[in-house]
Each structure stands twice: as C-alpha cells, then as structure tokens.
Amino acid sequence: MATIKDGVDFLASRLRQIGIFLALIVIIALFQVLTGGSLLQPANVTNIVVQNSYILILAIGMVMIIIAGHIDLSVGSVAAFVGAMSGVMITQWGWPWWAGILGGLVVGALVGAWQGFWVAYIGIPAFIVTLAGMLLFRGLTQMVLGNQQITPFPTEYRQLGGGFVFPELFPAATSPMEWITVGLGVIATVLLVSQQVRARAHRVKLGLEDEPLAWFLIKLLFLGGIILAITFLLASFRGTPIVLVVLGVLIVVYTAVMNRSVFGRHVYARGGNQHAAELSGINVKKVDFYLFVNMGVLAALAGLVFTGRLNSAGPGAGNLFELDAIAAAFIGGAAVSGGVGTVVGAITGGLIMGVLNNGMSLMGIGTDTQQFIKGLVLLLAVAFDVWNKRRNRG
Amino acid sequence: MAHTILEMKDITKTFPGVKALQNVNLQVNRGEVHAICGENGAGKSTLMKVLSGVYPHGTYEGDIVFENDVMSFSGIRDSEKSGIVIIHQExxxxxxxxxxxxxxxxxxxxxxxxxxxxxxxxxxxxxxxxxxxxxxxxxxxxxxxxxxxxxxxxxxxxxxDVKLLILDEPTAALNDDDSAHLLDLISHLRGQGITSIIISHKLNEIKAIADKVTIIRDGRTIETLDLQEDEISEERIIKGMVGRDLESRYPDRTPAIGDEVLRIEDWTVHHPQDPNRVIVDHANLNVRAGEVVGIAGLMGAGRTELAMSVFGRSYGKGITGKLYKNGSEIRAHSVKEAIGHGLAYATEDRKQFGLNLIEDIKRNISMAALGKLARGGFVDAGRETVVANDYRKSMNIKAPNVEAVTGKLSGGNQQKVVLSKWMFSDPDVLILDEPTRGIDVGAKYEIYTIINKLASEGKAVIVISSELPELLGICDRIYTLSEGRITADVPIAEANPEVLMQYMTKEKD
Incomplete structure (x- = not known):
C-alpha cells in the first residue's frame, strides 16, 4: 500500500514538471480527433514545425530574459529590422547570401547591446527600454525598406526558413522513406537515451537518485517514442526541415547553458534574488547586458528564418511575435517574478500555442475565436502554476 | 492626582516557537510622556503593535484598558478611532x-x-x-x-484628534537640531493634554523629556521608574536594560591569535541618498588571525553599513579610508574584488540579501564561488553536489538532500546554508552580521561552535550582534559603535554589559 501512496505522491510532486507536457499531448490528441486525423498528417506536422520555428527561437531567448526578471517587447520589431537589413545587404549592396546572414546576426547583437546598455547600465526598466525598442526598430525597418518589400532572396538564403536537409540525395520519388531523416531521428534517440542513462548512473553513484526506476523507464520510452514518431512523420513527407536541426541544436545548447554554465546559474541567481546575487559577487549588470545581446542575436535568427520562409522582407514582418514568445515562456512555467523557468518548458509552451493555432485553422475556426481561446489558455496556464505553487507552500 | 489613561494588563504575545511578550504591564497617566526602553529585540515594538491593533484583538492574551474601557481593536483604524496613533520608525x-x-x-x-x-x-x-x-x-x-x-x-x-501618541524611535534618523525641535514639540503637546509614549534608546533624550520610563527586557516588564520624583541616572536605566544573567550558552574555546589580517583605517561612509549624512565616521578597526572581534551598537549606529561598505562598497556613497590586508593596502571596490581578497560577508537579513529562496541548497552554497566548480564556463554538477553534501553533513544542515529548496528550511538551517556558502569561498576574513538572529537556542549553539571552528582554523572573524551576552560569550575583543563612530575597543576581560552600553550610547562631544 505504501508503495502506491509513494507513487501517487511522487507523481504529484512532478505534476508541475510534467503538467505542461501532458497538456501538450492532450491538446494534440484533442485536435487529432476534432480535425479527423488531419493534424498528424506528415505534411501538416512539417508545417507546424516550420511555421512555429521562429516563435520557438524567440521563446528560448525570451524565457532567459524572463528568468532574470525582465521582459522584451521589441523582438518582433528587431526580427523585422534584421530581415530588412539582410535584404538590403544582399539585394542592394550585393553581398553574398552567407554574408547577409552573418551581417543580420551582427545587427541583432548590436541591437541587443543597445537595449542591454539602457537596462543594465542606466537602470531603465526593460519594459520601457524594449517598448521604446519596439517603436524604434519598427520605424527603422520602415525607413530602411522605404515602405517597400524586398524580394526575392537567393535560394541558399531561403533554405534557412523553408529548406530540407539534403533533399536531392533521396528524393521522395525513389523511396517511401526519407532515410536521412530516419538516420537523424535514430541518432537523436540514441543520444538522448544514453545521456539520460549516464546521468542517472551518476546520480545513483552519488546516492542522490530519488526517481523510481519504473518512472525513469516510462519517461525514456515515452521520449524516445515521441522522437521516433516525429521522425516517421517527417520522413514520410519531405524530410527534415533545416530549421528543425537549427532549433534542435539551440535547444540542446541553451538547456546546457541554463542548467550547467556559470552564466546560466548567474541568470537564475539574479532572477531569484538580485540582492543576494550582488552580495555573492555576481556582476548583475554584466549578466543583464549579455542576456539582451543574446536575445538580440536570437531575434535576428528568427527574423532571418521568417524572411527566408516568406522570401521577402516587409515593413510589417514580425508583428506581435513578442507576444507569442512571451506567452510561450509563461505557459511553459516561467514565473513573472523571475528566477523560474526552463528552455524546454518555453519550447513546449510555444508548441501548445502552435498546435492550437494550427488545429483551429484546420477546423476552419476564425481568427477571432482563435485569439479568444489562446488568451484563455495563457490565463489558465499561469493560474494553474500559481495554484500549484500555493498548494506546495501550504 | 494623575489619572490613568492607558493600562495594558498581563499582555502575552506568542509567535510560532517564541514568546515575544510575557505578562507585560504598562500604566500610562493622562498628560505624561512615558518612555519605553529596552535592548533591540526586547519586545518594545511588539508591545506597541499590540496596542495599536497591528496585532488584532484575539492574537494576544491580556487586556488593554484605554480611558476606562477594555479595548478590542481589530486593526489600526480601530485604534485610531479611539485616539491612539502610532508613528513608526519608517x-x-x-x-x-x-x-x-x-x-x-x-x-x-x-x-x-x-x-x-x-x-x-x-x-x-x-x-x-x-x-x-x-x-x-x-x-x-x-x-x-x-x-x-x-x-x-x-x-x-x-x-x-489624537489622545495618545506613540513614537517609535522618532529621532533615530534625525540630526541634532531636528531632534531638539521634535522633543520640544512633544513637551509642548503634553501642555495641550496629549499623552505620548516614546520608544527610544537615546537615554539623554529620555531623561530630558520623559516623566516616566518603563523598562522591558526579554519580553517582560522589568520596572517603571519615575524620572520626576527620583534622581535616576542613565546608568540606572542601563542596568535595568541589560541586567540579565550571562548564561553558559557558549561553547568553550582557547583563542590562538596570530598576526593582523584586516585593518580598516579612517573609514568614512555617507548615506547613498543623502550625501550630507555621515553614516560611518572615521572608523578604525582591525582583526587578527584566529580572533573573534565583536561590533556592538544600537540600531542605527551604522554596524551593517560599516560592514557592507567594507565588503566591496555594497553600501554607501562618498566612501573614504583605507583597507589593509596582511599589512598591504587593498582595493575592494566591488563585491567580486572583496571576495577575491578573501573577504566574506554573511548578511543580517538572509531572506532579502543572503539566499535565493526559490533555489535549492547546493546552488545557494555554490553561488559565491561557482568559478571553483567550473571548467570552461561549465559547472561540474556532480562535484557541486558532492561539495554541497559535505557541507550539509559537516554543518549539520537538517534537510533530506541538497536539492531541498532553501525557502522551506528553518531559520537556523538557512543560516547554515549562508555560512556554508561563504566557507566554500574560502575567505580569510568573515564578517557575520547578526548570525543568530531569528534562530532557536539549539541552532545558536551550533553557530557559535562553527564560529569557534573558523577562528581555530586561523580565520579572522568579525561578529556584529545586537545581543550583548552573545558578544561577551564568543568574542575576544569588542568594538562599540555609536552614531557611526567607534567609541571604544574593549578587551573581553574588561567588558560587561554596563560598560558596553555606556559606550554604545555615548553621544558626540
């Protein structure tokens, strides 16, 4: 009897961690039924990934900003500005495509440094600095473009937003499966499982493991199953979108940065208790500054992906991206007061919003209702978090 | 004859685990200025919060009789309606x-x-x-x-339409002229029939304007002295404030004192917002290896400000003076530099300034010296856990593992996490600001043992405390601080509460 109760207690303690994943699965299942199976069609899965990739990239930077206790309202405008600048570099200045991409990232870093300077060293609240940035960079975008679109972009440039990994090696015509994708999926699964097993062995050796073995195995089976299922779906369409590889690398790298790097620890410490961080010798200003530089680079990357996908840089690009990215971070468990949040959570939150969008569009639900429902989801997700926190305290 | 306006009878107020007030009695006559005296933490403010309804009726035992009626205030608005107004320190x-x-x-x-x-x-x-x-x-x-x-x-x-005015440390933040004016005003209001209760530790002020003084110690009323009738000296009041037994609550230790480690010379600090206010005034002090040095001072004397300004200038503006470490001058303009020179400062307010309460034990312990656990910018999480676990065992931090969130620990265990954090940074000088504030007796003993151990390892330890018995129990030497000035450097053999309190209340000449 005791073991059953222990198991229930354990699940309850993990509720906050796994709640968000459960929510995503429930939403996917719901729309799979409601759309009569269209949601998980291979073409649509690819679509969901590509369509949401730039929001997910932004969500990574945003959750870091939010963990530190700030906010960034300017990312949509910055993405548009970088798209426009890279367009000017390539089409007007005649730079090669790769120089346009690198140039765009440098512009993003400079924009981030500008905002970081005001937040960290002048001490203006990030809400104000980035609200101003939202207007500033939207205005600059329009000035750079002269209110006209830049189009078309070189084919190589467009791969970032719309391309697939090695499409010519195994064209869909010659094989029912896209073998590169299958290979990538299997490698990813093996890497994940071996990393998890090693981490667990390490924890067991130190005598720190409190997770039941059964739970660990269920978790592994589940995660591996999901990766392989996505692999299968992608492989039966056109293969692996390049942006998915980029996103995968970003998720792995930033998860490591936030969990294990000194910088990541300083971000959590700064957001959890700024005074304690300062009195522990952490240079809070520097942390803030580099967070905004990082956000600028990620916003630039999102802008490049978006521009590539649309094959055009327009004055209205990236409108309201910031709100989707902020919503993703909060749905993913970040705390408004700072100090709490994870990259994986923010990605999951972004996917919840993405699946909601996609599923409702497939059902032919109007954008008015979509907005209404997304607003409700955001509110309820954060309310759940607050409730859960209070329950734990009491 | 004087009429009683207020009588507080047998007031007892209990917080979880602590009896803050125990059968306190207070009788105030109409039209008098009644002072309440006591050490920091004696229960003065708690008593006034009971009186003004901050702690509503039902959360304490005993009766408040005001103008012959038993009062049951449910909040500040209630007490104000009856004519009792409190003016807080802040x-x-x-x-x-x-x-x-x-x-x-x-x-x-x-x-x-x-x-x-x-x-x-x-x-x-x-x-x-x-x-x-x-x-x-x-x-x-x-x-x-x-x-x-x-x-x-x-x-x-x-x-x-105030009838009873309560002033909590009204002159603590004022300069001499403003203080004099305020005291005049209180006497003037007495002429208009307004009764005042004034909480103060400035004994000369109390002597100047109060009619009576009630002394509170350890949550109990000790005595009420009539300043009008008897000739009461400041020493007499001090005796009432500190006159408790020095309990044998302190572990034994044989000091082995070495060379000077840290010296502070001519250290002056100004208020960060008001550059004309001098908070620390040409302070000189030193501490040697293996020595435990105390800093005694009343609230507002500048103890924490002195410590924080030395610790990487984390408090104050317009700081002048010199710091010497092992005989040579050092520069510590940021906390990072201070830590680099082997300084550590454990704050008096661990919740606000010491801990990341939403984070676990191990990440709090590693916070000040994360670089020691990192290679190439990445933290070795395994070693971090091992280190934290070692501290959990050696410091006897009561938690199931080092993944426990510090916000859920008891005060004593939180303090041990803070101390672990600073011990891991491997300092030569530890400044401990109120290291036993808000923790129970058993945990206090453990903290004293840790302090002794640090000293025996050759570290220089500075302890700031409001509790004189504590300083007398654990220090080798005690500096007294009054209004930002070091007023004495008392060897432990010559120190007793009366002597210290005299230096702590010594006014500017």
Whole structure:
C-alpha cells in the first residue's frame, strides 16, 4: 500500500514538471480527433514545425530574459529590422547570401547591446527600454525598406526558413522513406537515451537518485517514442526541415547553458534574488547586458528564418511575435517574478500555442475565436502554476 | 492626582516557537510622556503593535484598558478611532503627494465625494502651525527633509484628534537640531493634554523629556521608574536594560591569535541618498588571525553599513579610508574584488540579501564561488553536489538532500546554508552580521561552535550582534559603535554589559 501512496505522491510532486507536457499531448490528441486525423498528417506536422520555428527561437531567448526578471517587447520589431537589413545587404549592396546572414546576426547583437546598455547600465526598466525598442526598430525597418518589400532572396538564403536537409540525395520519388531523416531521428534517440542513462548512473553513484526506476523507464520510452514518431512523420513527407536541426541544436545548447554554465546559474541567481546575487559577487549588470545581446542575436535568427520562409522582407514582418514568445515562456512555467523557468518548458509552451493555432485553422475556426481561446489558455496556464505553487507552500 | 489613561494588563504575545511578550504591564497617566526602553529585540515594538491593533484583538492574551474601557481593536483604524496613533520608525508618507494630502490621507476632506482642496490646505496649514513647521501645505513630501517629514506625521496624528501618541524611535534618523525641535514639540503637546509614549534608546533624550520610563527586557516588564520624583541616572536605566544573567550558552574555546589580517583605517561612509549624512565616521578597526572581534551598537549606529561598505562598497556613497590586508593596502571596490581578497560577508537579513529562496541548497552554497566548480564556463554538477553534501553533513544542515529548496528550511538551517556558502569561498576574513538572529537556542549553539571552528582554523572573524551576552560569550575583543563612530575597543576581560552600553550610547562631544 505504501508503495502506491509513494507513487501517487511522487507523481504529484512532478505534476508541475510534467503538467505542461501532458497538456501538450492532450491538446494534440484533442485536435487529432476534432480535425479527423488531419493534424498528424506528415505534411501538416512539417508545417507546424516550420511555421512555429521562429516563435520557438524567440521563446528560448525570451524565457532567459524572463528568468532574470525582465521582459522584451521589441523582438518582433528587431526580427523585422534584421530581415530588412539582410535584404538590403544582399539585394542592394550585393553581398553574398552567407554574408547577409552573418551581417543580420551582427545587427541583432548590436541591437541587443543597445537595449542591454539602457537596462543594465542606466537602470531603465526593460519594459520601457524594449517598448521604446519596439517603436524604434519598427520605424527603422520602415525607413530602411522605404515602405517597400524586398524580394526575392537567393535560394541558399531561403533554405534557412523553408529548406530540407539534403533533399536531392533521396528524393521522395525513389523511396517511401526519407532515410536521412530516419538516420537523424535514430541518432537523436540514441543520444538522448544514453545521456539520460549516464546521468542517472551518476546520480545513483552519488546516492542522490530519488526517481523510481519504473518512472525513469516510462519517461525514456515515452521520449524516445515521441522522437521516433516525429521522425516517421517527417520522413514520410519531405524530410527534415533545416530549421528543425537549427532549433534542435539551440535547444540542446541553451538547456546546457541554463542548467550547467556559470552564466546560466548567474541568470537564475539574479532572477531569484538580485540582492543576494550582488552580495555573492555576481556582476548583475554584466549578466543583464549579455542576456539582451543574446536575445538580440536570437531575434535576428528568427527574423532571418521568417524572411527566408516568406522570401521577402516587409515593413510589417514580425508583428506581435513578442507576444507569442512571451506567452510561450509563461505557459511553459516561467514565473513573472523571475528566477523560474526552463528552455524546454518555453519550447513546449510555444508548441501548445502552435498546435492550437494550427488545429483551429484546420477546423476552419476564425481568427477571432482563435485569439479568444489562446488568451484563455495563457490565463489558465499561469493560474494553474500559481495554484500549484500555493498548494506546495501550504 | 494623575489619572490613568492607558493600562495594558498581563499582555502575552506568542509567535510560532517564541514568546515575544510575557505578562507585560504598562500604566500610562493622562498628560505624561512615558518612555519605553529596552535592548533591540526586547519586545518594545511588539508591545506597541499590540496596542495599536497591528496585532488584532484575539492574537494576544491580556487586556488593554484605554480611558476606562477594555479595548478590542481589530486593526489600526480601530485604534485610531479611539485616539491612539502610532508613528513608526519608517515613516509612512507617500513621497509624491503634498504635505496636505498626506496629512489627510485616508481621512480626506471632502464634499459630496469630491476633495475640498481649500479646506484640505487650510486645515493642513493650521496643523502645520501647531507642530511648528513652516512649509507650504502643497509642497510634495519628497522635497522636505526627514525631520520635517516627522513633523508632518505628527500633524497627521493631530488631525485625527489624537489622545495618545506613540513614537517609535522618532529621532533615530534625525540630526541634532531636528531632534531638539521634535522633543520640544512633544513637551509642548503634553501642555495641550496629549499623552505620548516614546520608544527610544537615546537615554539623554529620555531623561530630558520623559516623566516616566518603563523598562522591558526579554519580553517582560522589568520596572517603571519615575524620572520626576527620583534622581535616576542613565546608568540606572542601563542596568535595568541589560541586567540579565550571562548564561553558559557558549561553547568553550582557547583563542590562538596570530598576526593582523584586516585593518580598516579612517573609514568614512555617507548615506547613498543623502550625501550630507555621515553614516560611518572615521572608523578604525582591525582583526587578527584566529580572533573573534565583536561590533556592538544600537540600531542605527551604522554596524551593517560599516560592514557592507567594507565588503566591496555594497553600501554607501562618498566612501573614504583605507583597507589593509596582511599589512598591504587593498582595493575592494566591488563585491567580486572583496571576495577575491578573501573577504566574506554573511548578511543580517538572509531572506532579502543572503539566499535565493526559490533555489535549492547546493546552488545557494555554490553561488559565491561557482568559478571553483567550473571548467570552461561549465559547472561540474556532480562535484557541486558532492561539495554541497559535505557541507550539509559537516554543518549539520537538517534537510533530506541538497536539492531541498532553501525557502522551506528553518531559520537556523538557512543560516547554515549562508555560512556554508561563504566557507566554500574560502575567505580569510568573515564578517557575520547578526548570525543568530531569528534562530532557536539549539541552532545558536551550533553557530557559535562553527564560529569557534573558523577562528581555530586561523580565520579572522568579525561578529556584529545586537545581543550583548552573545558578544561577551564568543568574542575576544569588542568594538562599540555609536552614531557611526567607534567609541571604544574593549578587551573581553574588561567588558560587561554596563560598560558596553555606556559606550554604545555615548553621544558626540
């Protein structure tokens, strides 16, 4: 009897961690039924990934900003500005495509440094600095473009937003499966499982493991199953979108940065208790500054992906991206007061919003209702978090 | 004969685990100035919070009899309606509202739901005249000094038809002129029939204006002295404040004192917002290896400010003076530099300044020296856990594992996490600010043992404490601080509470 109760207690303690994943699965299942199976069609899965990739990239930077206790309202405008600048570099200045991409990232870093300077060293609240940035960079975008679109972009440039990994090696015509994708999926699964097993062995050796073995195995089976299922779906369409590889690398790298790097620890410490961080010798200003530089680079990357996908840089690009990215971070468990949040959570939150969008569009639900429902989801997700926190305290 | 206006009978107030007040009795006559004296933490403020309804009726035992009626206040509004107004140490004024608006805040002069500005400003002007403040009522409060703000608070109290005015450390933040004016005003109000209770540790002020003084110690009333009738000396009051037994609650230790490790010379610090206010005034002190040095001072003497300004200038502006480590001058303009020179400062307020309460034990312990666990910018999480676990065992931190969130630990265990954090940074000098504040007796003993161990390892330890017995129990030498100045350097053999208290209350010549 005791073991059953222990198991229930354990699940309850993990509720906050796994709640968000459960929510995503429930939403996917719901729309799979409601759309009569269209949601998980291979073409649509690819679509969901590509369509949401730039929001997910932004969500990574945003959750870091939010963990530190700030906010960034300017990312949509910055993405548009970088798209426009890279367009000017390539089409007007005649730079090669790769120089346009690198140039765009440098512009993003400079924009981030500008905002970081005001937040960290002048001490203006990030809400104000980035609200101003939202207007500033939207205005600059329009000035750079002269209110006209830049189009078309070189084919190589467009791969970032719309391309697939090695499409010519195994064209869909010659094989029912896209073998590169299958290979990538299997490698990813093996890497994940071996990393998890090693981490667990390490924890067991130190005598720190409190997770039941059964739970660990269920978790592994589940995660591996999901990766392989996505692999299968992608492989039966056109293969692996390049942006998915980029996103995968970003998720792995930033998860490591936030969990294990000194910088990541300083971000959590700064957001959890700024005074304690300062009195522990952490240079809070520097942390803030580099967070905004990082956000600028990620916003630039999102802008490049978006521009590539649309094959055009327009004055209205990236409108309201910031709100989707902020919503993703909060749905993913970040705390408004700072100090709490994870990259994986923010990605999951972004996917919840993405699946909601996609599923409702497939059902032919109007954008008015979509907005209404997304607003409700955001509110309820954060309310759940607050409730859960209070329950734990009491 | 004098009539009793207020009688507090057998007041007992319990917080979880602590009896803050135990059968306290207080009798105040109409039209007198009644002072309440006691060490920090003796229970003065708690008593006043009971009286003013901050702790509502039912959360304490005993009776409050005011003007012959037993009172059961459920909040500050209730007590104010009866004519009891408390003015807290931290002023409760809204800085961007005008003087007049502040005076009538919550009690607005209105006609049919709209503010009557003429009446607001005229009434305010009358009240300002009563307290002797020559300012235009429409001036924003942020534009007048602290002394004048204090007068605005009193004007606000007068606007509520105050019968009993409670002032909690009214002159703590004031300069001499403002203090003198305020004391005059209190005597003047006494002439108008207003009774005052004044909490203060400035004994000369109490002697100057109070009719009676009630002394509280360890949550109990010790005595009430009549300053009018008997000739009461300051020493007599001090004896009442500190006269408890030195309990044998301190572990034994044989000091092995080596060479000087840290010396502070001519250290002067100004208030960060008000550059004219000197918070630390040409302080000199030193500490040697293996030595435990105490800093004693009353609230507002500048103890924490001195420590934090030395620790990477994390407090204050316009800091001048020199720091010497092992005989050579060092520069510590940031916390990082200070830590680099082997300094550590464990704060008096661990929740606000010491811990990341939403984070676990191991990440708090590693916070100040994360670089020691990192290679190439990445933290070795396994080693971090091992290190934290070692501290959990050696410091006896009561938690199932080092993944426990520090916000859920008891005060004593939180303090051990803070100490672990600083021990891991491997300092030569540890400044411990109120290391046993808010923790129970058993945990205190453990903290003292840790301090002894640090000293025996050759570290220099500075302990700041409000509890004189604690300093007398664990230190080799005690500096006393009064109004930002070091007033004495007392070897432990010559130290006793009376001597220390005299130096701690020594005024500027």
């Amino acid at each position: 002023l409760a004024l809204s800085p961007y509202l005008s003087i007049a608006e502040n005076i009538f805040l919550g009690n607005e002069q209105s006609k049919r739901g709209f503010i009557d500005w003429d009446s607001t400003n005229q009434e305010a002007a009358k009240l300002l005249a009563r307290v002797g403040l020559k300012e235009n009522p429409i001036t924003p409060v942020s534009q007048i000094g602290v002394g004048k703000q204090q007068l605005v608070e009193i004007a606000k109290a007068l606007s509520k």
